Amino acid sequence: MPNSESYVEVAKIDEIPPGKMKHVELDGKDIVVCNLNSKFYAMDDRCGHMNALLSMGNISNDGVVTCPFHGARFDVTTGKKVKEPVLTPSQQMEPLPKTWQNYMEHVGQLMSHIKTYDQKTYEVQVEGNRIKIRA
Ligand code: FES
Numbered sequence: 001m002p003n004s005e006s007y008v009e010v011a012k013i014d015e016i017p018p019g020k021m022k023h024v025e026l027d028g029k030d031i032v033v034c035n036l037n038s039k040f041y042a043m044d045d046r047c048g049h050m051n052a053l054l055s056m057g058n059i060s061n062d063g064v065v066t067c068p069f070h071g072a073r074f075d076v077t078t079g080k081k082v083k084e085p086v087l088t089p090s091q092q093m094e095p096l097p098k099t100w101q102n103y104m105e106h107v108g109q110l111m112s113h114i115k116t117y118d119q120k121t122y123e124v125q126v127e128g129n130r131i132k133i134r135a
Pocket of ligand 1: 047048049050051052067068069070071072085086
């Protein structure tokens with residue numbers, strides 16, 4: 001059982017309104033703290049695909065964080081990947097010139113070999129208006 005000394009304050013409650021995320025750093029690690037219906041969760045902020053900051057993406061009402069780079073999705077309550085990255089241009093985009101289509105296809109093929117990992121999660125404790133993460 002961890003004692004309260006192993007938890008480190010990373011933010012105040014009013015810094016992260018419901019439905020919002022905040023990037024924090026703890027012991028050199030990038031961590032995103034999320035407010036899901038007034039309950040706080042924390043996981044690695046570096047995407048398990050290609051290291052983008054998840055805190056620059058968005059979070060849904062049911063706690064799914066979408067990466068701003070290629071759209072991989074992670075459940076903030078468990079850190080589990082719930083959707084693979086999108087590696088091809090959207091059908092809704094204007095058609096790209098042929099050279100760009102070839103380039104995007106090549107990049108998509110290269111990226112298809114990159115495994116996307118689940119996110120590490122962290123225990124969160126709230127004391128008064130302070131949000132703490134287990135170090
Ligand atoms: S870096 Fe997050 S989906 Fe590619």
